[in-house]
Amino acid sequence: MSRVDKEAQQFELRRFVEEVGLLFELSGMPRMAGRILGWLLIADPPHQSLSQLAEALQASKGSISTMSRLLIQAGIVDRISLPGDRRDYFCIKLGAWTELIQQKTAQIKAVREIAERGLGLLEGEPDERRQRLEEMRNFHAFFEGELPRLVQRWEREREVKQP
Numbered sequence: 001m002s003r004v005d006k007e008a009q010q011f012e013l014r015r016f017v018e019e020v021g022l023l024f025e026l027s028g029m030p031r032m033a034g035r036i037l038g039w040l041l042i043a044d045p046p047h048q049s050l051s052q053l054a055e056a057l058q059a060s061k062g063s064i065s066t067m068s069r070l071l072i073q074a075g076i077v078d079r080i081s082l083p084g085d086r087r088d089y090f091c092i093k094l095g096a097w098t099e100l101i102q103q104k105t106a107q108i109k110a111v112r113e114i115a116e117r118g119l120g121l122l123e124g125e126p127d128e129r130r131q132r133l134e135e136m137r138n139f140h141a142f143f144e145g146e147l148p149r150l151v152q153r154w155e156r157e158r159e160v161k162q163p
Contacts, residue, residue: 013042016038016042017035017038017039017042017057018035018038019038020034020035020037020038020041021033021034021035021038022034024037029070030067030070032057032059032063032064032067033067033070033071035057035059036053036057036064036067036068036071036077036090037071037076037077037092039053039056039057040077040090040091040092041092043056046091046092047080047082047089047090047091048089048090048091049087049088049089049090050064050065050068050087050088050090051087053068053090068090071090074100074103075093075096075099075100075103076092076093076096076100077090077091077092077093077096078090078091078092078093098151098154098155101147101150101151102151104147105143105144105147105148108140108143108144108147109140109144111136111140112136112137112140112141112144115133115134115136115137115140116137118133119133119134119137
């Protein structure tokens, strides 16, 4: 690969990292957490130290540390150690996407339950008052039932595709 091609590839990789950061920000998460995730998705090697992340993302170690903890708590990133090395490394957690969907399913259940509570408060009231809550409940109940099935289907597909 020529120097120009390498530079173009590096530019596109940095752009990808920034796009993941922006996507995370749109979903209400800190942009830096998304940038870390973006970098870990494409990094070689797949595990990166705090210093490597700070250098790659041109960010402070404090910011990287704080956002890495957030990603660990969210179940997306793992902190690992390597034999003979005193540093901690960060990598994408295997099974992270399934865990995220399970967390979303719990959130969806909570919304369904609050809609049901609201419906209970409006017992005997005209349908117009209940309609918005019924739609909210029904929508969330549908996804609460479907997401676990999709996860199970994903797991079956993944097993078939693995050698």
